[in-house]
Amino acid sequence: MLGLLATQHSGFILGPIAKLLGLIMNAIFDIMNNFFGVQNIGLSIILFTVVVYMFMFPLTYKQQKFSKMNAKISPEIKAIQKKYEGRQDQASMMAMQEETKAVYAKYGVSPSGSCVQLIIQMPILFALYRVIYNVPAYISSVKDAFMPLVNKLFTMDGAIEYMTEVGATVGITTKKYDFAQLDTFVDVLNKFQSANWTDLATKYPELSDLILSTQSEIDQMNTFLGINIAYSPSNLLKTGSIVLMVGAIAIPVLAALTQWLNTKLMPQMDMSDNENNAMGQSMKQMNLMMPLMSAVFCFTLPSGMGLYWIVSAVVRCAQQIVLNKHFDNIDLDALIQANLEKLNEKRAKQGLPPQKLNEKAIKAAQAKPVDEAKLAAKKAATAENIKKATAYYNDNAKPGSLASKANMVKKFEEKNTK
Template sequence: MSGIVLTAYPGSILGPVAKFLGWIMNGIYNGISSITGGRVESVVLSIVIVTIIIYMCLLPLTIKQQKFSKLSQKMQPEMQAIQAKYKNKKDQASMMAMQQETQMLYDKYGISPMGSCVQLIIQMPILLALYRVFYNIPAYLDGVKGSFTNLVTQIQSTSGYTDTLGELMSKFNFTTSSGLTSSNVVDKLSNASGDTLSNYIIDILYKLPSKGWDALLDGKYFDGLQSSVESTHNALQHFNYFLGLNISDTPWYIIKNNFFAKDKPEMWLLIGILALLIPVLSYLTQLLNIKLMPQASNGNDQMANQMKTMNMLMPLMSFFICFTVPVGLGIYWISSAVVRGLQQFFVNKHIENLDLEEVMKKNQEKAKKKREKRGISEDYIRQAANIRTKSIDAKANISASADNEDKLAKAQSMKSNAKAGSLASKANMVKDFNERNSRK
């Protein structure tokens, strides 16, 4: 890996994870090539295999998360009962008692309020790092990077190559994974040297769209290097194409340049349709994932509506974004969605067959042992809950009596201080007259 890390994602958190996953993918790529005697060198196949491996490793976390979701649904009625019991009670004793009963409920079902978050915290860096690997393949697959070495050396020996590469990027308007654009490429190449310079040029060649390679083959750029360009392009077609699609191109670029091609229109139309299928399949597989996921019912209509909206928007976002990212990333999204869908189908079957009462019993035993380690007994918890509940009721009664006495005192004060001629003073006169007559 030491020879290819310079083009790798440099992030302090995701960078090391991406390098490790890239090392796995590099081993898969080289292993497939070795087993097939060099006949199969496929980036797409490596993407699919490493995606399957990663999601199989994450399967225990997925099952744990689904158990959490199922138990959370089962405990919702009891949670809502606790919330109703302490509704509108904002004093400290009530808040503490509610917190205590809520914690006892979580212990009863053996789950944690942060349970689902922990699973996501573990999974997200892995999946995001995997995304970085697929976005910058030559940084992690030495076989892919090595295919460009000879051409890169010859380009560097060409006079004015930095301006030629700048013109090439400006003509075909693309950005590399190392941040090179048509506006900064000349400056960055001029200030780079050694491996960094070579890696920059490899990034440009790998992200170069199909029409750009056609221009190189025609000698419009770097005339005299056609032999090396052809050799590199043949290798690129061997490992970087899937059903006629260059996985470095975006679906939108392929559609825009192939649907209305004048030469061989039938072939280019077919390639354009295949490119369109990438975002369509991404949308459908994401939708399938959402259908298979268990839907939480927590009694909160607003939250349920928000989740429903998110479930509608996420596949649509995947559909539109997929037009603008390389085909290789689209294939990753599709393959990962298919793998997750298959996993979810079997996980759902597993969860349906679980004896939740037995799971709860085991979880309660675990929670009891943890409390005992902290020196908290079961009797103490029950007594504390009862004392706090009685304390709350007593304080509520005292508070109500005090409120009534305050109201009576205020009424008496207003009565004795009524102004002459007011309705209150006239009412007092009538009351006094009635009282005197009643004593006669």
Template sequence: MDSFSLILLTKNTSALPIIGPIWNLIVSVLGLIMNTIYRSLEYVGIGNIGLAIIIFTIVMRIILFPTSFRQQKSSRMMQLMQPEMKAIQEKYKNKTDNASMMAQQEEMKALYEKYGTSMTSGCLPLLLQMPVIFALYRIIMNIPAYVPSVYTIYENVLNAIGGSSAAQKLVDFGTNNNLESILKQLHYLGTTSTDYTSDQISNLIIDFLYKLDPSQWSNLASIFPEASSKIEIAASEAARINNFLGINLSTAPSSMGLIPNVYWIIPILAGLFQYLSSKLMTNANQAMADGNDQSAQMMKSMNLMMPLMSVWFCFTFASGIGLYWCASSGVMILQQLLLNKYFSGISDKEMIEKSLARANAKRAKKGLAPIDEKSVEKRIIAAKEKAEASENNRLELIAKQSVKTKESTDYYNQNAKPGSLASKANMVQLYNDRNEKKNK
């Protein structure tokens, strides 16, 4: 079976599910980038997964930079719009009738047009980033699926221990070596179902072997003594490509115990970088950070929680994932510094003018009239007048109903003390008299 077929099988039988052809395409393209980087490093004699992860992360962050730029620009526009948005929200605060809600929506839409932006401009960059970011994790967690030369290292062990027939023995080995969570992710190497082919089981085994740390490799040799020489060679190769500044990237810091050691560097750096990144983003969105509304409070909470989550995440998972997390946060810090410097050199007026110019260029392509402040103001005034007219009609109907109710009450309560038994009897009598007259 050729290497490309093996890679596809490994993708389809790995811990994370494939969620459609678009996702599969994204992962495959990014996998080719990762393979190109690793092969280039091998070509110059420094084939190393840690270095490949760092370069891969830098490349991907450069590719995603336009979406980060758009998100930052959208955040800046939201800051400029914030006072007017709050004024509109305050004006319609306690009005829940349909006309008022429609008027509020119309005013908000006009406000976005006034600044040359849209309600979805801040969400779109995030939506574009999310599938790519998830795909990055997918690749980092399962490098053999995308780098054939790394796959070969573990394939040699697979063949030496008997291929797919060794699955149950490996499950027992994993259970005895605290690898239950990994086995669960890998569907217990296909031993709990008859739906897996031998090729799929073989690739699940390779996924499993890739996650073993040096001490577990030593234990594996005692389980398969007939393949001990192949296992020792693979363990040596795995240690070489996974070694990064004295840290084995297949080893989780948590497995090294609670006594401070070199493996703690990655979780600590991850938390520090995440804190700095959050701080820089908060400074870039100062209007939201200074607010007292729910979104501001949520941002403050996230700034505290995210660094702690980063530390725990990188402490628990293999150091390769933590290295990617650190590299990604480090590049994001540099990008945020550049973006903050760029946007600090643009005045609010210039920002709005550029945004309007881009919006009008798009409208011109669609044959629409350009947006100007007067047309927007007219729309806002029209929305206000519509809301006021609707409110006046509602109040008028209430007033008319009140008059009718009063007239009816006065009619039925005439010649009697209001609320008395006589008044109620009189109401019944008058009601009957009125109906009799109508029927004659």
């Protein structure tokens, strides 16, 4: 599909989601402009990110609820699995499945855990990225600011060839984009930096006034706290301005710090067994890598993406603090009782008997974990002692005794076998 930037993303899944999010982004920009006279993309990104994450809060709640409850659920599930270990008959498998479902129902979570919530959230987050990265495609006022220049430039001799050449330097090539379309011109101009605007005015001096006024309007929309968010921090460092250089360094650093804080506030995995310990170590390494990756990405991408990265991490941190406090104050016994009542109401409608708490599984889950290695060593030592005692008894049996006769039969059989 040609012209994916100004013409909006057209993917089968992300396209409709991005369009819906784009309508929200456009509404926020228009409200600020119409009621407060403010046309600022950076402020729009902040408000837009907060609004979208508020809409996703129910999914986040379910995901975090499972993470918090998993520490309680996991031991009980393992106790049930141990109970049916080695039993492959259908009745046992069905009984284990029913007991497992009852445990999840007791805590009010789904066996699919946070997977469903993550699957739903991922396309939303990717579409959110598309909207912020391709602002002119979704905020009509920003695209309109480009159009007077685009309409004039499109009629100039050699403009298509010039824009094709400049577009290739920013990843907008003829392989994917049609430079005979006005939208593609908007896409290229949206990637312009100061040197590009100056070069364009030099090439088309008859349009210099329009070029400068367009640049000024777009820069004003993009400037947030003194930083042009259309420029990447790596480019801002080249300006020589101390203020811009400090801002350029602050963006990736804040992105890394907020990402690191977010991982620290997330529920931590139980490391009490080897399986979780191995997974926990992997998660720990990922939690260390994510802040570093955030810093690298935000250093090379436009500062607007860095702003979104920081705001989204701050919002997630705030949500996590609220959720942690909420889950820490939950009366687990009351929650279990309420969930059991709901489950039994459902079972009554299906003509099934009420579900009771599996006290045996709970006690087994709360018991001190068995050291399998020590248990195996103890069994081996016992077997070896029995073997030695039997050999001693047989070799030193009293003549005429039952043991002596049994030993004679054993030796006779061994001799005939050879």
